[in-house]
Amino acid sequence: MGQVRYFARGGKQVTQALYERLDAAFADEGWPIAHIEIDEDADLHEASVYFEGEGDADAQTLDAAFAPLEPTREDLPDIDWMAQVLADLKPVRAGRFLVHGAHDRDKVRPHDLSIEIEAGQAFGTGHHGTTAGCLSMIEEVVRRRRPVNALDLGTGSAVLAIAIAKLARVPVLATDIDPVATLVARENIRANGQHNFVRAETAKGFDGPAFAAYAPFSLIVANILARPLMMLAPQMARQLAPGGDLVLSGILAKQRDAVLAAYRVQGLFHRKTLRRDEWVTLHLTRNDRPLD
Incomplete structure (x- = not known):
């Protein structure tokens, strides 16, 4: 079952208000919320919420959060995106800790506290x-x-x-x-x-x-x-x-x-x-x- 995304676009002020409504309605349930800039010169921004499947989106809550905007639905393929981009992820160093994938084991130094985490679900x-x-x-x-x-x-x-x-x-x-x-x-x-x-x-x-x-x-x-x-x-x-x-x-x-x-x-x-x-x-x- 792939992800389902609902989004709307508009000016920054409008989409920021939408983002805050989506956050209030769905963030506590753990559904990802996003607000991005599409075109700075045109003042075009986008607010969206992602669900794991169609049944996870409560229609009434969704309509109330997006109102008065009309949400656009996008069905996303069931792909493990994190695993797909793993090769492009570089090791992360935070103090003595080095978080890395298996492909970067050679980056571990003698006194590092190595944490090997593969991108996944x-x-x-x-x-x-x-x-x-x-x-x-x-x-x-x-x-x-x-x-x-x-x-x-x-x-x-x-x-x-x-x-x-x-x-x-x-x-x-x-x-x-x-x-x-x-x-x-x-x-x-x-x-x-x-x-x-x-x-x-x-x-x-x-x-x-x-x-x-x-x-x-x-x-x-x-x-x-x-x-x-x-x-x-x-x-x-x-x-x-x-x-x-x-x-x-x-x-x-x-x-x-x-x-x-x-x-x-x-x-x-x-x-x-x-x-x-x-x-x-x-x-x-x-x-x-x-x-x-």
Whole structure:
């Protein structure tokens, strides 16, 4: 079953408003939303939403989000685009971490922490600014204060869970709402030799039996989206151990203050913001005392 894309074009102001409506309607469900410039001189832009199949698009919600514009439907072929472009992806270096495909094993240096991830069905080859930002922040946090255990919430390809395990050598729970992502994560965990440290499970938020065996966590990493991060703030606070560290990403720079406000209410304090392109990665802790 291939992807289905619904899109509309118009001026920047109109399509930006459409993008925000699509984000409010579908981002929490995990459907990708995009807003791109087609022609700067003509002020032509495009906003779109992607679904895995026709049945995934609720017609009433779709019409309400696009109104008053008329959406155009495009059926996309069932092709693993990530695998198709893998050969063009270069290794990504973030601190000591090097994320690469099998075809770039020769790029690994003696002191690198190598993470081999093939492009596939799950998000997270390290090329996105949020993943690279999390890797850099994880190295900083673990270097300062080694965790007892960790959670990678919304693990995708498990690149962050693998990174934590390789660096800290502690138990890591990696969860994702998508069972396909969980299967891919397990494959990557085993391929990187971290199956004795990392356990991958399918779970929505913090709803799952695996949490009872691990929580509370001294390190939580969540690279998802700003809106669900804000909604999960109370649960994040409950799952974080005293003195624990929280690394959040999937956040646009313009969303930073709103996310921080949601966590400040829960007694979690901002320590550092790392910016990569238009994205930010945040480090928060349970208290505002000086770090160890």
